[in-house]
Amino acid sequence: MLKGQMSGSICSCTALPPSLQPKRMSCIYGFSSVPSFSTAASKPRTVIRCSLQGTVAEPKATSVAEPLLLNAVRGEDVERPPVWLMRQAGRYMKAVMNHFLSYQIICQKYPSFRERSENVDLVVEISLQPWNVFKPDGVILFSDILTPLSGMNIPFDIVKGKGPVIFNPLRTAADVDPVREFVPEESVPYVGEALTILRKEVDNKAAVLGFVGAPFTLASYVVEGGSSKHFSQIKRLAFSQPKVLHSLLQKFATSMAKYIQYQADAGAQAVQIFDSWATELSPVDFEEFSLPYIKQIVDTVKQTHPTLPLILYASGSGGLLERLALSGVDVVSLDWTVDMAEGRRRLGPDMAVQGNVDPGVLFGSKEFITNRINEVVRKAGNRKHILNLGHGIVVGSPEENVAHFFEVAKGIRY
Numbered sequence: 001m002l003k004g005q006m007s008g009s010i011c012s013c014t015a016l017p018p019s020l021q022p023k024r025m026s027c028i029y030g031f032s033s034v035p036s037f038s039t040a041a042s043k044p045r046t047v048i049r050c051s052l053q054g055t056v057a058e059p060k061a062t063s064v065a066e067p068l069l070l071n072a073v074r075g076e077d078v079e080r081p082p083v084w085l086m087r088q089a090g091r092y093m094k095a096v097m098n099h100f101l102s103y104q105i106i107c108q109k110y111p112s113f114r115e116r117s118e119n120v121d122l123v124v125e126i127s128l129q130p131w132n133v134f135k136p137d138g139v140i141l142f143s144d145i146l147t148p149l150s151g152m153n154i155p156f157d158i159v160k161g162k163g164p165v166i167f168n169p170l171r172t173a174a175d176v177d178p179v180r181e182f183v184p185e186e187s188v189p190y191v192g193e194a195l196t197i198l199r200k201e202v203d204n205k206a207a208v209l210g211f212v213g214a215p216f217t218l219a220s221y222v223v224e225g226g227s228s229k230h231f232s233q234i235k236r237l238a239f240s241q242p243k244v245l246h247s248l249l250q251k252f253a254t255s256m257a258k259y260i261q262y263q264a265d266a267g268a269q270a271v272q273i274f275d276s277w278a279t280e281l282s283p284v285d286f287e288e289f290s291l292p293y294i295k296q297i298v299d300t301v302k303q304t305h306p307t308l309p310l311i312l313y314a315s316g317s318g319g320l321l322e323r324l325a326l327s328g329v330d331v332v333s334l335d336w337t338v339d340m341a342e343g344r345r346r347l348g349p350d351m352a353v354q355g356n357v358d359p360g361v362l363f364g365s366k367e368f369i370t371n372r373i374n375e376v377v378r379k380a381g382n383r384k385h386i387l388n389l390g391h392g393i394v395v396g397s398p399e400e401n402v403a404h405f406f407e408v409a410k411g412i413r414y
């Protein structure tokens with residue numbers, strides 16, 4: 001196992017608003033206090049010196065030609081599974097970061113999620129926080145699946161304590177008609193700029209990951225008006241006016257295919273498609289209202305970007321695993337309700353898998369976390385596995401346990 005050492009690691013950050021630039025930074029695990037963030041103009045790169053328990057080693061200098069994550073997805077021989085965590089940037093990052101710019105401090109200064117996720121400097125800064133602390137093998141863009149909505153003429157906000165809010169939920173043909181196809185370079189230029197900067201900063205030591213929402217999951221938000229328990233509005237639409245829903249899904253499919261192409265052109269090295277709520281559909285309805293649109297996205301993207309790995313995640317997908325694979329994606333991300341060995345068997349040896357430790361395990365003891373990681377890695381086998389949680393990190397997960405997760409994961413050798 002790796003002994004946690006980050007000696008000599010680089011903490012590099014791009015331009016931050018001057019008011020957000022801290023003077024010094026240190027690590028609660030025993031980093032020496034060193035200057036941290038800098039403006040893009042001055043660009044000094046700063047060394048974090050630390051010798052710590054619970055944080056992770058630098059990737060080997062020899063393994064940086066291609067990120068480990070890409071090699072693993074392609075089925076090449078790798079020495080360990082690559083690891084990153086869904087929602088690795090965000091609200092759980094409090095104590096680990098509390099000597100410098102934590103996500104929570106940024107939230108105090110910029111209380112609006114949309115502002116935090118639509119400003120290049122903040123997006124880069126927040127995306128890099130987990131990279132600077134844990135050195136995951138994937139660095140995911142800080143954004144949201146709903147970010148494209150305003151560019152599609154669907155006004156929305158993400159409200160603290162409430163979640164996504166769609167101001168005028170779409171429930172009729174007349175509501176769907178004004179929805180515009182998305183033109184990413186016009187509507188979200190900050191996403192492309194941020195990905196390009198991230199790619200430079202991460203410098204192939206990890207894979208920069210983009211993401212989009214799948215049509216059904218996006219539609220569930222815009223039809224329900226926000227998060228939902230019973231999905232009754234979208235089911236009413238699906239089961240009483242299917243044509244209206246299909247026309248909305250088609251607009252999302254065309255738009256998200258373009259968005260993936262845009263993200264890849266800007267620097268994303270793999271893109272995850274989140275169909276978080278597709279599993280609210282019975283298999284027959286999944287085949288009508290979700291699968292064809294994901295497949296359309298995959299087919300379109302593969303035409304222009306045949307080697308870009310596409311990862312598909314749906315929450316609670318045990319009943320739909322084989323159908324998820326029919327979309328043509330390269331990686332199926334399993335949630336924790338599926339046994340990894342069974343998931344592997346059901347998907348076959350050619351499909352790469354991601355996951356699938358229960359996010360709740362991060363609330364357990366270090367020994368328990370270690371055992372669960374080892375179990376998942378053993379069951380996944382030594383090919384085509386990206387270690388991850390089965391869903392996003394839960395707010396309140398102890399940061400030292402997240403650090404332990406990465407330390408154990410990066411110490412694994414096949």
Ligand SMILES: Cc1c2[nH]c(c1CCC(=O)O)Cc1[nH]c(c(CCC(=O)O)c1C)Cc1[nH]c(c(CCC(=O)O)c1C)Cc1[nH]c(c(C)c1CCC(=O)O)C2
Nearest residue numbers: 086087088089090113140141142143144145161163274276
């Ligand atoms: C369904 C969904 C959404 N957004 C997303 C999904 C798919 C993944 C999943 O199934 O969880 C995707 C998403 N949202 C966010 C990311 C960031 C990248 C990462 O670190 O993984 C990603 C990949 C940031 C975010 N997106 C959001 C937050 C929390 C709000 C905040 O930090 O201020 C973050 C960090 C807001 C959001 N956005 C959404 C919800 C349900 C919420 C939570 C509302 C709440 O709990 O307050 C919609």
